Amino acid sequence: MTFAPACRYANVRENHGTVKGMRYSAFALVKQALQGNRGWTPAWREPQPKPHYDVIIVGGGGHGLATAYYLAKEFGVKNIAVLEKGYLGSGNVGRNTTIVRSNYLLPGNEPFYEFSLKLWEGLGQDLNYNVMLSQRGIINLFHSDADRDAHIRRGNAMWMEGVPAELLDRETLKKMMPFLNFDHARFPIMGGLLQKRAGTARHDAVAWGFARGADRHGVDLIQHCEVTGIRRENGVVVGVETSRGFIGCGKLGLAAAGNTSVVGQMAGLKLPIESHVLQAFVTEGLKPCIDHVITYGAGHFYISQSDKGGLVFGAEIDGYSSYAQRGGLATVEHVMEEGVTMIPGLSRVRVLRSWAGVMDMSMDGSPIISRTDIDNLYLNCGWCYGGFKATPASGFCFAHLIAKGETHPAARFLRLDRFERGYPIDEHGAGPQPNLH
Amino acid sequence: MASFISCPHCGIRPKEEFTVRGDASVIRPEPDASDEAWHNYVHIRANPRGRTREHWQHVFGCRRFLVVERDTVTHEVYSVTDGGSR
Numbered sequence: 001m002t003f004a005p006a007c008r009y010a011n012v013r014e015n016h017g018t019v020k021g022m023r024y025s026a027f028a029l030v031k032q033a034l035q036g037n038r039g040w041t042p043a044w045r046e047p048q049p050k051p052h053y054d055v056i057i058v059g060g061g062g063h064g065l066a067t068a069y070y071l072a073k074e075f076g077v078k079n080i081a082v083l084e085k086g087y088l089g090s091g092n093v094g095r096n097t098t099i100v101r102s103n104y105l106l107p108g109n110e111p112f113y114e115f116s117l118k119l120w121e122g123l124g125q126d127l128n129y130n131v132m133l134s135q136r137g138i139i140n141l142f143h144s145d146a147d148r149d150a151h152i153r154r155g156n157a158m159w160m161e162g163v164p165a166e167l168l169d170r171e172t173l174k175k176m177m178p179f180l181n182f183d184h185a186r187f188p189i190m191g192g193l194l195q196k197r198a199g200t201a202r203h204d205a206v207a208w209g210f211a212r213g214a215d216r217h218g219v220d221l222i223q224h225c226e227v228t229g230i231r232r233e234n235g236v237v238v239g240v241e242t243s244r245g246f247i248g249c250g251k252l253g254l255a256a257a258g259n260t261s262v263v264g265q266m267a268g269l270k271l272p273i274e275s276h277v278l279q280a281f282v283t284e285g286l287k288p289c290i291d292h293v294i295t296y297g298a299g300h301f302y303i304s305q306s307d308k309g310g311l312v313f314g315a316e317i318d319g320y321s322s323y324a325q326r327g328g329l330a331t332v333e334h335v336m337e338e339g340v341t342m343i344p345g346l347s348r349v350r351v352l353r354s355w356a357g358v359m360d361m362s363m364d365g366s367p368i369i370s371r372t373d374i375d376n377l378y379l380n381c382g383w384c385y386g387g388f389k390a391t392p393a394s395g396f397c398f399a400h401l402i403a404k405g406e407t408h409p410a411a412r413f414l415r416l417d418r419f420e421r422g423y424p425i426d427e428h429g430a431g432p433q434p435n436l437h
Numbered sequence: 438m439a440s441f442i443s444c445p446h447c448g449i450r451p452k453e454e455f456t457v458r459g460d461a462s463v464i465r466p467e468p469d470a471s472d473e474a475w476h477n478y479v480h481i482r483a484n485p486r487g488r489t490r491e492h493w494q495h496v497f498g499c500r501r502f503l504v505v506e507r508d509t510v511t512h513e514v515y516s517v518t519d520g521g522s523r
């Protein structure tokens with residue numbers, strides 16, 4: 001298999017149609033301030049659903065909104081609606097730990113996530129909305145010789161796709177982050193793999209930015225509109241039954257994350273997906289102390305510090321399939337133990353809040369952006385707990401697929417039929433066991 | 438998830454004594470079954486929102502595989518039976 005550098009895909013910048021609404025700028029800020037801030041308009045409209053759309057996207061989260069935005073902006077599709085059963089961004093885009101990175105191993109994944117990171121790097125300007133991307137770097141720690149070799153391999157795999165990675169030794173790390181537990185008896189820290197361009201972004205701003213961007217390009221964002229059925233005629237999808245009546249469509253894209261199986265079942269899709277619950281946590285605000293995103297090699301623990309000062313962290317899924325947006329206390333205890341093992345000083349910090357989201361865990365731990373066996377029905381799912389960093393590329397590639405009927409080159413391995421054809425993308429080497437990815 | 442699982446052999450035990458294997462509704466095909474049958478067994482899941490049946494193993498107890506019938510939304514456990522007793 002050969003791959004072109006992922007950056008090749010990121011230079012598409014055509015602008016179709018007219019952009020409506022207010023443009024945010026320093027000038028607009030000053031002008032509004034002088035007018036007593038009475039001139040600001042809502043960031044998006046609240047339209048009534050039309051009887052028919054050319055494209056309907058189910059799911060008003062990060063991926064659905066990004067898909068609609070790129071469909072309108074890059075691919076010139078007009079007459080698009082996003083249907084959301086709750087409010088915009090009420091799912092996992094508002095529930096994650098905001099990490100953005102492209103440090104993947106496998107050739108089916110790495111170009112896609114690097115394409116995403118390239119889009120992230122220009123996203124604030126592109127959307128005219130500050131997504132507060134902070135490229136503070138991510139460091140994956142390792143704890144044994146074999147672990148180090150695996151990280152070297154991953155770093156080299158990244159370089160082969162043109163993505164810079166650096167191996168840091170223990171002494172360098174000690175200077176950078178002296179608070180780590182370097183001499184733990186069982187999991188001493190031997191070094192880490194650094195991707196400098198990785199970091200965090202303001203998760204809600206991503207949802208709002210894409211929503212506003214889509215709206216400015218004429219997309220109807222219809223909230224509190226639950227899809228209850230998918231109507232087909234002669235096998236072809238012609239529209240959706242919703243809590244606000246039937247809405248016809250040309251093409252239908254599903255971006256329903258944890259509820260993918262529920263929506264897919266409405267069209268008779270049988271999917272390699274299990275829904276699982278993942279928890280995340282934030283502490284009280286502290287002065288700046290953790291400068292990077294750090295992940296633990298001896299567990300699944302990851303941590304960063306928000307701009308408000310709270311330490312944001314999480315770890316494994318709870319392990320049992322669940323649609324409840326809440327997790328169990330045993331996992332809370334486990335996450336805290338992992339955190340204190342990696343950073344003993346955490347034991348003195350108080351946790352403010354914890355929350356949970358429903359993950360669409362795929363059978364190989366990698367996502368699906370694909371057409372289906374049903375005409376006009378397209379699928380975007382299987383993000384496991386890595387969906388946030390993928391938001392721009394997921395939207396771009398899904399929009400490309402829906403608009404052109406062809407898979408985007410960066411997502412060409414993320415097809416639904418890879419499971420039956422025997423080409424899973426098993427990044428963790430865990431086998432078809434969703435609660436182990 | 439409910440805090441307790443009532444093991445048919447050991448009684449009411451904390452759920453941390455158990456591990457989850459996964460969906461109990463799929464049945465392992467014969468070795469020479471079709472590729473499609475194996476694909477359905479290995480990869481495809483009903484993933485119901487609501488009542489489901491799962492294999493749990495009581496690893497810190499009797500080590501038996503159990504079938505736990507429970508709700509994926511409310512996390513209520515309806516029944517726990519021995520995996521070998523169907």
